[in-house]
Amino acid sequence: MKGLFIKDMKLMLGQIAFLIIIPVVGALIVGPTGQLDMGFGYITSVSGILAVTTINYDSYDNGYAFLFALPVSRRGYVKEKYVFALISSAVFVLVVGGFLWLLVTVVHPGNGGRFTEFAEGMWSSYMIVLSVLSLMIPVFLEFGAEKSRYIILIIFGVFMAVMAAVSIGETFSSFLDAGIKGVALLGLNAAFLAGSYAASCSIMENKDF
Amino acid sequence: MLRLENVRKQYKDFELDITMEVKPGYVTGLIGRNGAGKTTAFKAGLGLIRTEGEITLFGKPLEKITPADREKTGVVLSDSGFSGYLKVKDLVVILRNFYHEFDEEYFKGKCKEFDIPFDKQIREFSTGMKRRLQVVAALSHNAKLLIMDEPTAGLDVIARDELLTMLREYMETEGRSVLLSSHISGDLEGICDDIYMIDDGKVVLHEETDTLLDEYCILKVTKEQYETLDKSFILRQRKEEFGFSCLTNEKQFYLENYPDVVMEKGSVDGVMTMMIRGDGR
Numbered sequence: 001m002k003g004l005f006i007k008d009m010k011l012m013l014g015q016i017a018f019l020i021i022i023p024v025v026g027a028l029i030v031g032p033t034g035q036l037d038m039g040f041g042y043i044t045s046v047s048g049i050l051a052v053t054t055i056n057y058d059s060y061d062n063g064y065a066f067l068f069a070l071p072v073s074r075r076g077y078v079k080e081k082y083v084f085a086l087i088s089s090a091v092f093v094l095v096v097g098g099f100l101w102l103l104v105t106v107v108h109p110g111n112g113g114r115f116t117e118f119a120e121g122m123w124s125s126y127m128i129v130l131s132v133l134s135l136m137i138p139v140f141l142e143f144g145a146e147k148s149r150y151i152i153l154i155i156f157g158v159f160m161a162v163m164a165a166v167s168i169g170e171t172f173s174s175f176l177d178a179g180i181k182g183v184a185l186l187g188l189n190a191a192f193l194a195g196s197y198a199a200s201c202s203i204m205e206n207k208d209f
Numbered sequence: 210m211l212r213l214e215n216v217r218k219q220y221k222d223f224e225l226d227i228t229m230e231v232k233p234g235y236v237t238g239l240i241g242r243n244g245a246g247k248t249t250a251f252k253a254g255l256g257l258i259r260t261e262g263e264i265t266l267f268g269k270p271l272e273k274i275t276p277a278d279r280e281k282t283g284v285v286l287s288d289s290g291f292s293g294y295l296k297v298k299d300l301v302v303i304l305r306n307f308y309h310e311f312d313e314e315y316f317k318g319k320c321k322e323f324d325i326p327f328d329k330q331i332r333e334f335s336t337g338m339k340r341r342l343q344v345v346a347a348l349s350h351n352a353k354l355l356i357m358d359e360p361t362a363g364l365d366v367i368a369r370d371e372l373l374t375m376l377r378e379y380m381e382t383e384g385r386s387v388l389l390s391s392h393i394s395g396d397l398e399g400i401c402d403d404i405y406m407i408d409d410g411k412v413v414l415h416e417e418t419d420t421l422l423d424e425y426c427i428l429k430v431t432k433e434q435y436e437t438l439d440k441s442f443i444l445r446q447r448k449e450e451f452g453f454s455c456l457t458n459e460k461q462f463y464l465e466n467y468p469d470v471v472m473e474k475g476s477v478d479g480v481m482t483m484m485i486r487g488d489g490r
Contacts, residue, residue, distance in 0.1 A: 003306035010299040011292065014330075057292050061332075065289035066343075069255045069356075071276035071307050208258040209289075 004072060004080040008054040012088065015053070022046055023096050030100050034108030036118065039100040040125045047092040047125075048132035051085035055137070056145040065209040074204040081137060082197055089129045097122045123185075130189040134196035142203045210235075210354045210386040216253050216262035225249045225260075225410040231354065231388045236380060238401035238418070239390040240481060246410040247390045248287055251358045254388070255284065267353070280308050283347030287359040287390075290343055293332025297325055297342065308350035316349040319375075323368070336363035344372055348379055355379065357389040361396050369393070373400055394477035398422065406481050413484045416458075418477075425475030426460040427483060428453075434470060445487030456483035 012019070030039040058067055068074065101118045135155060140148045211231040218225040225246045231237045239247050252258045256271045264271040267278055291300060297320055304311045320327065323341045331339060340363050347355055355376070361369045373396060376387060391397055397404055397418070404421060406414040416425075430438055431452040440446075442459035456479075457463060463470060473479060 003303050006306055007292070007295070007299075007303045010296075010303065011294055014294050014296075014299075057294050061293060062289045063292050065252065065257050066284070066286050066291065068257055069279075069282070069284040069286065069289075071279040073276055076276065206259070209252070 001076055001080045001083070003070075004077065005084055008080070008084045008088075011054050011057045012050070022050075022092075023099050026096055026100050027103055030104055031107060034104050034110075036101060036104050036121060039104075040097065040121045043093055043096050043100070044125045044128045044132070047089040047096075048129050048136060050092060051089045051129075051133055052136050052140050054084065055081065055140045059144050062209070064207075068209060074207075075201050078141070078197065078200045078204050081141075081200070082133075082193065085133050085137060086130070086193075089133065090126060093122055093126045093129060097125065127185040127189055131192055134189065134192035138196055138199040138203055141200050210267065211254055211356070211388060212263075212265045213250070213254055214263040214265075216250075216260050216264055218249060218253060218258055218260045223249075223410060225253065227253075227407065227410065227412055229405050229412060229415070231386050232403075233384055233386055234380075235402045236376070236387040236389070236400050238397035238404040238477075239388065239407065240392075240394065240397055240404060240477060241390075241407040242485065243392075245407050247407060248358055249410070250407065251286070251356060251388075251390070255282075255356060280310070280350065281353040283350065283352035283355045283357075285340070285343040285347055285355075285357040285360045287362060290339055291331055291346075293330060295331055296328055297331070298327045300342075300346065304346060304349065310351040312349050312351070316345060319345040319349070323371075337365065337368060340364060341368065341372070344375070348375060353385055355385075355387040355389070357387065359390055359392065361391050361393055369396065376400060394481070398477050404477060406484055408485045414480065420458075421477065421480060422475050424460050425456065425458050425480050426463070427473040427475075427479050428455040428457060428463055428467075429471040429473060430455060434467070438467065438470075445483045445489065447483060447487040454483065454487070456480060456487060 026039050026042055029042050030036055058064060067077070097118075136148070136152060139151050139155075143151055210233055213227055213229050216225065216227050223244075223246070227246070227250055229237075229239075229250070239250060241247050249258065253260045254264060254266070256264070256266075256274065266274050267281060269278065295303070301313060301316065304316065305313060320342070323338075323345065325334075325338055325342050325345070331342065334342065340360060344357070344360050347357065361372055364372060376389075377400065379385060380387065387400075389397075389401075401418045403415065403417045405412050428438070428443075429449075429451065433452075435453045435455075438455070439462075440455075442457045442462055443455045444458060445456040447454045454473075460472065460475070463472065
């Protein structure tokens with residue numbers, strides 16, 4: 001797993017220009033208005049995508065065949081993908097989120113908000129990223145980068161439509177306070193991730209390369 | 210080292226059905242036309258495709274092979290390689306963490322010797338350079354078995370010779386084995402102890418290389434000579450303008466009994482052409 005993790009780190013750091021652009025774009029989004037919520041929305045969408053790009057790199061040019069001829073088990077590969085995605089997205093949310101919070105605090109002292117609000121926003125962002133990853137990792141492993149874009153779009157469209165229809169968000173918010181919501185979201189995501197991991201293992205173990 | 214027994218893989222328009230073995234201390238060659246099933250056989254042996262039948266690697270069923278066992282194999286694949294977005298300097302760190310016995314000095318030394326750049330993305334490498342990198346990586350961690358699908362593809366004559374020399378040096382250590390394929394039969398003749406010829410997913414011939422070169426030959430006979438020829442030891446025959454070409458594995462018999470018949474010395478190319486294009490007796 002260590003070798004795979006280092007490989008993914010190297011692949012991610014290979015996109016250094018892209019990594020630098022992300023907080024810059026974030027600054028352009030929240031800088032003028034001081035609205036940190038917009039920044040969190042941006043971080044959430046970008047970090048989910050960033051965490052699964054290494055899957056694209058692995059599958060590019062039939063790379064899986066060679067990868068699984070190395071000392072890498074399919075289950076070990078899946079495990080590493082989840083660990084890497086969880087850690088890298090956490091670091092990403094923390095670093096870019098922290099940067100944007102500092103920016104808003106400095107540029108718009110009145111809008112910066114309290115640290116607890118910022119921390120809650122970060123936590124919510126990360127929880128959404130986990131849900132996104134639970135969905136994206138098995139889809140990317142099964143269908144590859146090209147087809148996955150369309151599938152993810154369709155799934156998210158359906159998901160948003162269902163959420164809007166039943167107003168789950170509002171109902172949920174009205175009954176629970178922030179602390180309980182945070183823990184409940186974590187539990188829900190843990191269940192999603194466990195199901196997603198099992199699905200991903202099954203996908204990879206039944207694939208021919 | 211590696212054994213495939215009645216291994217079958219069914220695709221829409223192709224079926225692999227193969228039994229073969231790589232013995233300890235052997236360099237085993239796999240030869241066949243494009244699309245004959247060589248790469249599929251390699252992938253079956255590496256567990257990259259699901260198959261029927263029994264595959265054992267280092268005496269263990271393939272499904273029980275662990276990453277630690279995989280460390281004992283070095284692999285070159287014809288249609289896959291390291292991620293093109295990595296650099297060789299990245300690979301050094303990655304391989305160090307993949308293989309307990311990774312010989313960093315050897316790897317770096319060979320990369321320098323082959324002019325493989327350390328600070329350039331692999332996707333910018335030429336085909337030959339990518340191949341050399343894979344070969345060097347496969348040889349750099351004290352593997353017991355090398356599985357190499359077309360390792361000489363894309364290499365010039367000098368680089369091919371250097372690679373084959375590296376393989377010979379590798380085999381100087383006892384207990385090591387190599388399974389390799391090449392479309393250049395000369396490469397196989399020069400290094401392999403035994404050769405499997407496959408066609409249409411099946412083994413059409415398995416022979417020790419020395420036997421193939423020494424005891425096989427192609428008889429070039431006229432129609433009249435063909436009529437009187439003892440065909441007991443003819444494996445394949447093919448109609449030609451002058452009469453018939455006949456493949457035999459009993460060169461001595463025909464040398465002694467048909468001294469007037471023209472004989473073409475056994476070669477991997479010649480035998481393969483006859484085994485694939487010729488008719489059975």
